Amino acid sequence: MAVAEITDVPPASQKPQTTAENGSPRSARVTGREFSRWYQNRQQRQNIENGKPYFNGPPRIPESGRHSPSRLLRCHRRSFYDTFNAPKETAAPQGIFWFGSKFETDIAVPFLRDQTGTDEYVRNSMWVDFTIRREGDDLRIRGETDPVVVDEDSTPLLLTEIKTTSSVTHLQEPKEQHLAQVHCYLYGLSEKYDCKLREAVVLYASREDFEVRTFHVDFDLAFWEDRVLPWAEQNTAFRQSKELPPAVPEYEWECQYCPYRRRCGKGDGPHADAGPTGLLPLVADYPREQIRTYLAAHPTAKLTPTLAHEFPELASEYGSYDWRCSVCGSSHTMRAVDWDGDVDQLPSCPDCRHREIPAELTGPSPEKQAVPMVEPES
Structure with a gap:
C-alpha cells in the first residue's frame, strides 16, 4: 500500500500562533477571574444604558x-x-x-x-x-x-x-x-x-x-x-x-x-466581633469585586499586606498597609518582606530573629486601620 508523503505541514516558524495580539496567551483570557471582570464591566455598561449609573458607584448608607x-x-x-x-x-x-x-x-x-x-x-x-x-x-x-x-x-x-x-x-x-x-x-x-x-x-x-x-x-x-x-x-x-x-x-x-x-x-480564624470597617489581616481570599466595592465605599481604606500580595493592581491604585509585628511592634513595607503568599506560613519579623521562636508578621487589625465609618445620608 502506498503511503502519501505529507508535505503541507508548516515549519515551526509558520505554525498558528497561540498568543493574543497583546502578547499574552489566549488561554490566559479564558479564566474565572477574567470572566468575573468581564461580567462586572457588562453590568456597569447596562446600568449606564438603563439610566441608572448610580448603581456603579459605592453603596449608599x-x-x-x-x-x-x-x-x-x-x-x-x-x-x-x-x-x-x-x-x-x-x-x-x-x-x-x-x-x-x-x-x-x-x-x-x-x-x-x-x-x-x-x-x-x-x-x-x-x-x-x-x-x-x-x-x-x-x-x-x-x-x-x-x-x-x-x-x-x-x-x-x-x-x-x-x-x-x-x-x-x-x-x-x-x-x-x-x-x-x-x-x-x-x-x-x-x-x-x-x-x-x-x-x-x-x-x-x-x-x-x-x-x-x-x-x-x-x-x-x-x-x-x-x-x-x-x-x-x-x-x-x-x-x-x-x-x-x-x-x-x-x-x-x-x-x-x-x-x-x-x-x-x-467562621475559621482568630477574629470575632469586628466592626464594619477594616479588612481582616489574615484573609487573602476576599473576592476581587467585593474588595473593590469596599474600597470605593471607604475613601481612606487600603489593602492589608496579604491582599496587596494577591491583588497588586488594587494595591497600586488604593495603597496598602505595612506588615506589623505583634511582639516588638515594628513595621515593614511590602518591598522589605519576602513572602510567597502562603497565609499558613506568614513571614517572620526581621527584628525578632534573635528570638527562639521568631514572631510572625501580619497586617493591622480592623480596629487599627484608619477607616472612619461613613455617615448615613440624611
Missing part, C-alpha cells in the same frame, strides 16, 4: 430609620454590616440573581398574564415609599414589588412575591422574611392607592427542576405590629448608636450563608 422590605427580619448584626458596607467575604451570587430575574420576566409574568381576567393587567413592578409614625423615631420603608395584577386604572388587585430556591419540596409555608416583605408591599400599596389590598401570592420556584409551590397570604395585622415593626425599630436603634449588635441570628441557618462569618466570629 441610608438614614437610620429607612428600611428595605427585602432586608427585614434578618440577623441584626448582618444587617448592620450590610448597612455600613463591611467587606463581604464571599462573592455575590450573580447566578442566582440572574436566574431569579429571568424566571420572573420570561416565565412568571407570562403565566400571570394568562391567568388574568377581562380588564386585568400585570405590571412588572410597583414602588412603595411610606412612613410609619412611631413613638420614637419614624420608620420609612421603601422598595419595589414583584409583578402586581392591576385594573385598568392601575389600582393593585393582587400582589405577587416570586422567589427561586434550590428546592421547594421542604416548603410547607412561606418563609417569615418573605412574609414581612409582602406585608410591607400590601401596606404601602394600600396607602398609596387608597385601597384595601389584603391578599398576596408567594410563589417559590426550584432552580433545579422548575417545580413551583404557591402560598396565598392575607395581611396579618398582629404579625405586622408585633413582629415586623418592632424588628425595624430595634434595627434603627442599632444603626443610630453605631453599636455592633449581638451575634444572635434570627434563624439557625443564617450563619451558614452569611458573607461575614469570619468577621463575626462564626
Whole structure:
C-alpha cells in the first residue's frame, strides 16, 4: 500500500500562533477571574444604558430609620454590616440573581398574564415609599414589588412575591422574611392607592427542576405590629448608636450563608466581633469585586499586606498597609518582606530573629486601620 508523503505541514516558524495580539496567551483570557471582570464591566455598561449609573458607584448608607422590605427580619448584626458596607467575604451570587430575574420576566409574568381576567393587567413592578409614625423615631420603608395584577386604572388587585430556591419540596409555608416583605408591599400599596389590598401570592420556584409551590397570604395585622415593626425599630436603634449588635441570628441557618462569618466570629480564624470597617489581616481570599466595592465605599481604606500580595493592581491604585509585628511592634513595607503568599506560613519579623521562636508578621487589625465609618445620608 502506498503511503502519501505529507508535505503541507508548516515549519515551526509558520505554525498558528497561540498568543493574543497583546502578547499574552489566549488561554490566559479564558479564566474565572477574567470572566468575573468581564461580567462586572457588562453590568456597569447596562446600568449606564438603563439610566441608572448610580448603581456603579459605592453603596449608599441610608438614614437610620429607612428600611428595605427585602432586608427585614434578618440577623441584626448582618444587617448592620450590610448597612455600613463591611467587606463581604464571599462573592455575590450573580447566578442566582440572574436566574431569579429571568424566571420572573420570561416565565412568571407570562403565566400571570394568562391567568388574568377581562380588564386585568400585570405590571412588572410597583414602588412603595411610606412612613410609619412611631413613638420614637419614624420608620420609612421603601422598595419595589414583584409583578402586581392591576385594573385598568392601575389600582393593585393582587400582589405577587416570586422567589427561586434550590428546592421547594421542604416548603410547607412561606418563609417569615418573605412574609414581612409582602406585608410591607400590601401596606404601602394600600396607602398609596387608597385601597384595601389584603391578599398576596408567594410563589417559590426550584432552580433545579422548575417545580413551583404557591402560598396565598392575607395581611396579618398582629404579625405586622408585633413582629415586623418592632424588628425595624430595634434595627434603627442599632444603626443610630453605631453599636455592633449581638451575634444572635434570627434563624439557625443564617450563619451558614452569611458573607461575614469570619468577621463575626462564626467562621475559621482568630477574629470575632469586628466592626464594619477594616479588612481582616489574615484573609487573602476576599473576592476581587467585593474588595473593590469596599474600597470605593471607604475613601481612606487600603489593602492589608496579604491582599496587596494577591491583588497588586488594587494595591497600586488604593495603597496598602505595612506588615506589623505583634511582639516588638515594628513595621515593614511590602518591598522589605519576602513572602510567597502562603497565609499558613506568614513571614517572620526581621527584628525578632534573635528570638527562639521568631514572631510572625501580619497586617493591622480592623480596629487599627484608619477607616472612619461613613455617615448615613440624611
